[in-house]
Amino acid sequence: MGLDSRKLAILQAIIDDYILTATPVGSRTISKRIGMGLSSATIRNEMSDLHELGLLEQPHTSAGRIPSDKAYRLYVNNIMSRSALSDEEAQFIKKHYDEKLSDIEDVIKQTANVLSSMTHYISMALTPSFNTIKLRRIQLIKISETRALAIIITDIGVMKDAVIRLPTGIDDSQLEKLSNMLTKKYMNRKLTEAGSVLLKELQNTLSDHREFLDSVATVLLNVSKSRKTNFELSGTTNILLFPEYSDVLKARQLIDAIEGRDLLYDILDNAKKVEFSITIGSENESLDMQDCSVVTATYRIGGETMGSFGVIGPKRMDYSKILAILSYMGESLSNILTTMFEEDEE
Amino acid sequence: MGLDSRKLAILQAIIDDYILTATPVGSRTISKRIGMGLSSATIRNEMSDLHELGLLEQPHTSAGRIPSDKAYRLYVNNIMSRSALSDEEAQFIKKHYDEKLSDIEDVIKQTANVLSSMTHYISMALTPSFNTIKLRRIQLIKISETRALAIIITDIGVMKDAVIRLPTGIDDSQLEKLSNMLTKKYMNRKLTEAGSVLLKELQNTLSDHREFLDSVATVLLNVSKSRKTNFELSGTTNILLFPEYSDVLKARQLIDAIEGRDLLYDILDNAKKVEFSITIGSENESLDMQDCSVVTATYRIGGETMGSFGVIGPKRMDYSKILAILSYMGESLSNILTTMFEEDEE
DNA sequence: ATTAGCACTCACATAGCGAGAGTGCTAACG
DNA sequence: CGTTAGCACTCTCGCTATGTGAGTGCTAAT
Numbered sequence: 001m002g003l004d005s006r007k008l009a010i011l012q013a014i015i016d017d018y019i020l021t022a023t024p025v026g027s028r029t030i031s032k033r034i035g036m037g038l039s040s041a042t043i044r045n046e047m048s049d050l051h052e053l054g055l056l057e058q059p060h061t062s063a064g065r066i067p068s069d070k071a072y073r074l075y076v077n078n079i080m081s082r083s084a085l086s087d088e089e090a091q092f093i094k095k096h097y098d099e100k101l102s103d104i105e106d107v108i109k110q111t112a113n114v115l116s117s118m119t120h121y122i123s124m125a126l127t128p129s130f131n132t133i134k135l136r137r138i139q140l141i142k143i144s145e146t147r148a149l150a151i152i153i154t155d156i157g158v159m160k161d162a163v164i165r166l167p168t169g170i171d172d173s174q175l176e177k178l179s180n181m182l183t184k185k186y187m188n189r190k191l192t193e194a195g196s197v198l199l200k201e202l203q204n205t206l207s208d209h210r211e212f213l214d215s216v217a218t219v220l221l222n223v224s225k226s227r228k229t230n231f232e233l234s235g236t237t238n239i240l241l242f243p244e245y246s247d248v249l250k251a252r253q254l255i256d257a258i259e260g261r262d263l264l265y266d267i268l269d270n271a272k273k274v275e276f277s278i279t280i281g282s283e284n285e286s287l288d289m290q291d292c293s294v295v296t297a298t299y300r301i302g303g304e305t306m307g308s309f310g311v312i313g314p315k316r317m318d319y320s321k322i323l324a325i326l327s328y329m330g331e332s333l334s335n336i337l338t339t340m341f342e343e344d345e346e
Numbered sequence: 347m348g349l350d351s352r353k354l355a356i357l358q359a360i361i362d363d364y365i366l367t368a369t370p371v372g373s374r375t376i377s378k379r380i381g382m383g384l385s386s387a388t389i390r391n392e393m394s395d396l397h398e399l400g401l402l403e404q405p406h407t408s409a410g411r412i413p414s415d416k417a418y419r420l421y422v423n424n425i426m427s428r429s430a431l432s433d434e435e436a437q438f439i440k441k442h443y444d445e446k447l448s449d450i451e452d453v454i455k456q457t458a459n460v461l462s463s464m465t466h467y468i469s470m471a472l473t474p475s476f477n478t479i480k481l482r483r484i485q486l487i488k489i490s491e492t493r494a495l496a497i498i499i500t501d502i503g504v505m506k507d508a509v510i511r512l513p514t515g516i517d518d519s520q521l522e523k524l525s526n527m528l529t530k531k532y533m534n535r536k537l538t539e540a541g542s543v544l545l546k547e548l549q550n551t552l553s554d555h556r557e558f559l560d561s562v563a564t565v566l567l568n569v570s571k572s573r574k575t576n577f578e579l580s581g582t583t584n585i586l587l588f589p590e591y592s593d594v595l596k597a598r599q600l601i602d603a604i605e606g607r608d609l610l611y612d613i614l615d616n617a618k619k620v621e622f623s624i625t626i627g628s629e630n631e632s633l634d635m636q637d638c639s640v641v642t643a644t645y646r647i648g649g650e651t652m653g654s655f656g657v658i659g660p661k662r663m664d665y666s667k668i669l670a671i672l673s674y675m676g677e678s679l680s681n682i683l684t685t686m687f688e689e690d691e692e
Numbered sequence: 693a694t695t696a697g698c699a700c701t702c703a704c705a706t707a708g709c710g711a712g713a714g715t716g717c718t719a720a721c722g
Numbered sequence: 723c724g725t726t727a728g729c730a731c732t733c734t735c736g737c738t739a740t741g742t743g744a745g746t747g748c749t750a751a752t
Binding site for chain 1: 693694700703
């Protein structure tokens with residue numbers, strides 16, 4: 001009993017219908033929908049076979065069938081055709097990225113927002129991971145009697161700047177000397193590495209400007225944020241829209257898992273390894289997420305993969321459309337971030 | 347039929363019980379709880395009076411009573427005693443504010459987060475409104491061949507800085523001249539005003555560095571964010587914890603209203619006018635919020651009120667505890683932000 | 693191989709019923 | 723007169739039929 005093309009067509013019809021309605025689909029529905037002149041009885045036989053193959057499930061004896069995780073996987077891998085974005089959708093994304101977005105955070109936040117408002121799923125977007133990026137220059141600039149600006153310049157451009165308090169009686173030339181010293185010493189190191197080494201060395205040697213350099217180290221370390229805060233989450237409450245989560249308790253369970261954040265961070269961090277990923281139901285490691293699917297994509301800055309983003313939704317997801325959206329947004333996002341950082345070539 | 351002290355005691359007991367249980371409270375419960383040696387029958391009579399006074403409501407004939415909006419108002423204004431924060435609670439707040447928070451956004455976000463995790467209500471915090479703040483100096487600093495940093499310094503300190511693209515072939519001295527020119531011209535104006543005037547003048551006269559100055563104007567204008575993005579929201583899904591919102595549809599209705607954001611912005615903007623505000627049920631203008639209460643407080647930067655924050659929760663709220671929390675957080679927040687901006691006196 | 697026919701299953705909606713919580717009223721009491 | 727015991731009454735809530743409809747699985751005929 002193999003999977004001939006008719007079985008596949010029926011399976012596809014069932015999945016399509018179920019994605020739309022979220023209710024178990026019966027043989028009569030398919031018989032009419034598929035237009036092959038087959039009676040419901042024939043469909044029933046085929047459905048029975050599909051059931052035996054582990055592709056369909058039955059909530060209870062006398063209900064219609066719903067696709068199993070295995071069926072979705074088959075669908076995604078072999079049946080589904082890659083769909084394109086409609087013009088309106090592309091425009092929608094463009095429009096929202098064209099707004100004045102002044103820093104990375106804004107862009108990432110906007111990505112999550114656009115994603116959740118387009119898909120009505122829960123969306124998430126990882127902040128670029130600057131751990132691997134190397135320091136090129138540190139520049140300290142005096143802006144008032146008591147404050148200086150620390151600017152971190154890296155391989156991919158101007159990265160971060162922060163106002164720090166200045167010890168009294170330090171002048172421009174001294175500050176420049178410090179900048180040069182720091183630059184020389186920590187150039188070509190990874191940012192966090194530079195920060196922690198500086199911090200360590202401060203503990204041993206007794207420097208002149210202890211507190212000040214401490215702040216510089218903090219700036220370096222702050223570039224990569226903590227696990228909990230380095231991704232944006234949006235549309236959490238969208239799950240209340242889905243009949244799958246009409247039960248408040250079930251909804252809360254998922255929301256709690258999601259808002260724990262650790263889980264999602266791991267998912268996104270893992271997602272950086274491949275351009276796109278689709279994880280269906282039981283393929284998820286977390287027990288709380290056995291009923292949803294996660295689809296992710298990655299973005300690049302200057303050619304290098306720097307982060308990931310994606311959606312969490314019910315298993316009956318329009319995977320092909322979601323992929324199209326993620327793919328388009330990934331391109332846009334990569335472009336925006338790249339031009340945001342890049343030092344134009346001289 | 348006035349409001350003697352016994353009626354007040356009974357009312358308070360009812361409110362206290364209802365805050366805890368969220369179920370209509372009956373005469374026997376109060377008779378036992380209040381410890382005045384009164385039988386349930388007596389309580390019933392009193393309750394009947396309170397009902398006539400519009401202070402109690404009955405979901406249906408044979409159920410207990412629940413406090414009316416008017417009762418909550420009476421409670422808040424006349425009965426409630428101002429409670430203090432427990433040590434753990436104060437510590438909790440302190441701990442979370444002591445984390446390295448590098449910019450305003452982080453502080454505001456943290457405020458919202460701490461608030462919602464302490465209260466389990468929905469919380470919101472307005473970003474400081476810099477509209478009224480006056481420009482003191484604009485400083486442009488070259489940081490590479492193609493990029494400069496624009497630093498905005500105001501009455502209350504260093505405000506905002508942004509990397510902007512530099513036209514080719516502009517040198518340090520030219521940039522300094524530009525800084526001085528801009529400073530002279532727009533000093534003591536409000537930031538947004540300065541930005542829009544600059545933008546306007548650029549349209550008329552044909553300046554040398556059109557595009558560059560345009561970016562400077564954008565930085566000025568970006569200081570105050572748009573209606574939609576200038577406050578942080580946290581704990582939206584907390585309402586699912588309350589029996590009042592065990593119905594998904596009802597929950598969604600409130601969530602939708604809240605995530606529309608315009609409504610909340612108006613509430614927070616209004617809240618800046620008074621140090622604390624409590625709005626109970628039908629006192630809310632929005633129809634979608636007739637079933638909740640809103641409590642807000644304000645924070646200051648350098649003595650001047652610059653923003654507000656607060657919670658949205660069910661009407662049966664522990665108002666006195668919430669006020670204590672808000673009050674304590676307001677102080678902390680004011681201190682943090684003030685020291686963040688302040689130029690130490692020279 | 694396909695299909696008509698039919699018995700069977702199960703969720704769901706509806707109605708009826710009893711129990712329990714709570715009220716409002718009346719009459720008695722100190 | 724305020725307070726209270728007593729009691730009938732009301733309404734929700736949970737439980738148990740009961741019927742209906744969608745859908746299945748099997749059998750026998752085409």
